[in-house]
Amino acid sequence: MGAGRVPVTVGLKDRFFATRKLTVDLTTPLSDADATVQSMPDTSPAKWHLAHVTWFLESFVLRDHVPQYRAFDDNFAYLFNSYYEAEGARHTRAARGLITRPSLGQILDYRTHVESAIEAHWNNLPETALQLVELGIQHEQQHQELLLTDILHLFAQNPIYPAYWPTPIIGDAAIFREDGAGWREGPWGLQSIGFEGAGFAFDCEGPRHEVYLQPFALCERTVSNAEWMYFMNDGGYSDPHLWLSDGWSWVQREGIAAPLYWQQNSDGQWLSFGLDGLRAVDLSAPVTHISLYEADAYASWANARLPTEAEWEVAAASFPSGEGHLLDRPGPVRPKVAGCSNPFGNVWQWTGSAYRPYPGFRAAAGAVGEYNGKFMSGQFVLRGGSCATPRGHVRASYRNFFYPHQRWQFTGLRLAKNV
Incomplete structure (x- = not known):
């Protein structure tokens, strides 16, 4: 994501870890297979979303601002880059659903590794790095929505129409009026x-x-x-x-x-x-x-x-x-x-x-x-x-x-x- 002005806000650290937790919580109902499959070229697998937002932080916060940091896996930059030409070659978008490995568990380990590194170096991160953390939060929130809509599209291809998160049917009172809205x-x-x-x-x-x-x-x-x-x-x-x-x-x-x-x-x-x-x-x-x-x-x-x-x-x-x-x-x-x-x-x-x-x-x-x-x-x-x-x-x-x-x-x- 690009941004013209990225202020460092109060409570940034708490918001960062809350955002990271919500992304993982959204994937709780998914199996490894659910998180791997891609239903059309416009969508991405849940596993890819989990990894991509982590690659963003690893690349632009840790790699660029923590000299002693070493990448979790050198292959991930190729697998989980999206559109960033300046970051080099990347895996074809339409084939993201073919990335059966690394597993969902390994991707979650990757997320933990990057979060731990950011927390360990938090007090020494320069303001430019903290600005990128803010950008990373906003970027991840966009992918939280994409994660849900991509899961919906995937599950809609299944002939038994499984519910991602079942809930009792609670009817809302109809507000439609024959004379239309004001x-x-x-x-x-x-x-x-x-x-x-x-x-x-x-x-x-x-x-x-x-x-x-x-x-x-x-x-x-x-x-x-x-x-x-x-x-x-x-x-x-x-x-x-x-x-x-x-x-x-x-x-x-x-x-x-x-x-x-x-x-x-x-x-x-x-x-x-x-x-x-x-x-x-x-x-x-x-x-x-x-x-x-x-x-x-x-x-x-x-x-x-x-x-x-x-x-x-x-x-x-x-x-x-x-x-x-x-x-x-x-x-x-x-x-x-x-x-x-x-x-x-x-x-x-x-x-x-x-x-x-x-x-x-x-x-x-x-x-x-x-x-x-x-x-x-x-x-x-x-x-x-x-x-x-x-x-x-x-x-x-x-x-x-x-x-x-x-x-x-x-x-x-x-x-x-x-x-």
């Missing part, structure tokens, strides 16, 4: 967006700059599963006039007719597969696991549009980013009712904005500057976090990004309109 007008005119102030931010969140917004309104909540079913029943997936050209080609080519992980049983009832197993679609919950193409088609069908990322940010700035349905601990992870007015958590919200640099953006120097800037092509911005995003990780300026066809993350939408 609208909230956002600040317009000359506005400022982008990160500014104290605390951590990734480099792609800045520099802070001014934008001019026309009068607009955002829906008070995200689109629900009940509303999505209206779209489906009205022929939303079969009407080419609703779709972007690339989106319509994708629908036809892939045979898309519902959100990812939805299926109908023999009685025609819609079910959805989640980390807690296969269940009836909760009509009150926000629709999730949809692509940018699907979100845009729904917005067209609803006589609305997707918000721009600037509209979303200025509208969200007054809400506490640490609230909402976010990840706190291991356990079942599934979106809850779509009625919360707080824009953070539950599902990532597609915007209509391309992921491009802000005016004056410069990638951070060195290998850690590679991650964000070089991916500013062909992707769209999502905002707000999801039920799998660790609490405290997101903020109003946070920019997530994926390609328009991707939908294995907890992705949903909030409508916008001109006023």
